[in-house]
Amino acid sequence: MRKLAGIALTALKSNFTKLGxxxxxxxxxxxxxxxxxxxxxxxKIRPTGELTTEEIREFAKKNNYFKWxxxxxxxxxxxxxxxxxVRAFRENCKGLYMLTMPTNSLCNPSSVESRMLQIMQFGIPRVVITVSLDGYRELHDKIRGVTGNFDRAMHIYGMLKGMKKEYPGLDAVFGYTLSKFNKGQFEQTYVEVKKIFPEVTYNDFHINLAQTSExxxxNSGDDIRAGSGVAAELQKISAGRRRTLDPMYLVENSFLKNLAKFAETGESPIRCRSLDASVFVDGWGNVYPSIMWNHKIGNIRDAGYDLVPLLGNGEARKVREEILAGREPAQWTSCESYQILLGRIKDLV
Ligand code: SF4
Incomplete structure (x- = not known):
């Protein structure tokens, strides 16, 4: 309860002031x-030299203020x-309330299960695993380039939902990325999933738009976007969601409505809060305002794994100036938008 109050207070504060x-x-x-x-x-990337466990531990130790x-x-x-x-963040970030993580469902299910069981022992109040699903069986396998991926996604989803009985703080949702390859196909996907999990509703799907980012x-320059025509499909999904008492229901509804606007206009519907409410760090420790914004402000390896000096450096200042001038790149992703919306509570109710 204390951690929920902590994140709620920070979100509330973000409505009135910059967080720092x-x-x-x-x-x-x-x-x-x-x-x-x-x-x-x-x-297509074959990564080498990514951050080691020890480096990530140090990073979590030096930046113990994350709540999500x-x-x-x-x-x-x-x-x-x-x-x-996960242990490193749990042990160092005392106010950690939420852990979110996607999976493509292609790792060995028993190994995923045993590691999820260990993660759930840490007692993080809310853990949400997004199982990627971009279409019905043939379409998902085609978009993902892996035969049998749909069935594996169903298996992992069922396994995670089964764990929820013992760990009520754990949830699994489907992550559906709308692109030019699956536009107009959500309903068929939903019907196919419902045959396997009859209890599933629209609320169990988190929708994103396929976007490009350097x-x-x-994939910058790739022709993958669903285009403005997909706004009607997004509005239909939004209208089909069941009302719940979870405050995140309102945030997600607003996210979807703004996603439809973003699809229509290609413009960010609301000014971003990058480097204020959220920050993106890649596998090598490079720090960016967001996953969409290719403006590196530094690397944690060069800053003793401490983000704070990087957040105050000249590059970070340039990013803030761009935001103030409304010149940030057009973006509306689930990684960043929820914090933006939590900072605009008056627009949610
Ligand atoms: S969207 Fe990218 S990171 Fe995710 S499963 Fe596909 S290739 Fe991998």
Whole structure:
């Protein structure tokens, strides 16, 4: 309860003032990936020299103010030390309330299960695993470039939902990335998933738009976007969501409505809070305002693993000036938008 109050207070504070230090860390712990997605080129990178367990421990120790750690990849479960990485943040960030992490479902399910069981022992109040799912069976396998990926995603989702009985703080959702390859296909995907998990509703799907980024997806220039026509599909998904008492329900609804606006206009619907509410660190310790914004402000290896001096350096100042002038790149991703919305509570109710 104390940790929930902590993150709620920080989010509330972000409505009235600049925070100075981000409370959400978006951290790509590895660029290794065994998928072959046509919407992302991370799998083509063969990463070497990524941050070691020891370096990540030091990073967590020096930056113990995160309340929400969003681990991403690549495929996070490809890191053999994933449990140790989570442990490092849990032990150092005393106010850590939320851990979020995607999976492509291609790692050995028993190894994922045993590592999730270890992670759940840490007692982080809320853990959300997003199981990537971009279509019905044939479409998902085609977009992901891996035969059998749909069935593996169903297996991992079922396994995580099974764990929820013992660990109510754990949740699994489907992460659906709308691109030009699956636009108009959400309903068919939903129907196919419902045959396997009849209890699933629209609320169990988190929708994103396929986007291009130089510093993260390594796919700038690729023709993958769903285009403005997808706004109607997004509005339909938004309207089909069931009302719940979870405050995040409002945030997610607002995220989706703004995603439809973003699809229509190609403009960020709301000014970003990069480097204030959130920050992105890649597998080598490079620090960026967001996963979409290729403006490196430094590397934690050169700063003794302490983000604070980097957040106050000349490059960070330039980023803030760009934001103030409304010149940040167009972006609306789930990694950054939730913090933006939590800083605009008046618009949610
Ligand atoms: S979208 Fe995810 S699973 Fe697909 S290549 Fe990129 S990192 Fe890998």
């Amino acid at each position: 230090r981000p409370y959400k860390l978006n951290f790509a712990i590895t660029y290794s990936c065994q998928s072959k997605c046509i919407t992302c080129n991370i799998w 750690v969003g681990i991403t990849g690549g495929e996070p479960f490809l890191r053999g030390d994933i449990v140790e990485i 510093n993260y997806y390594a």
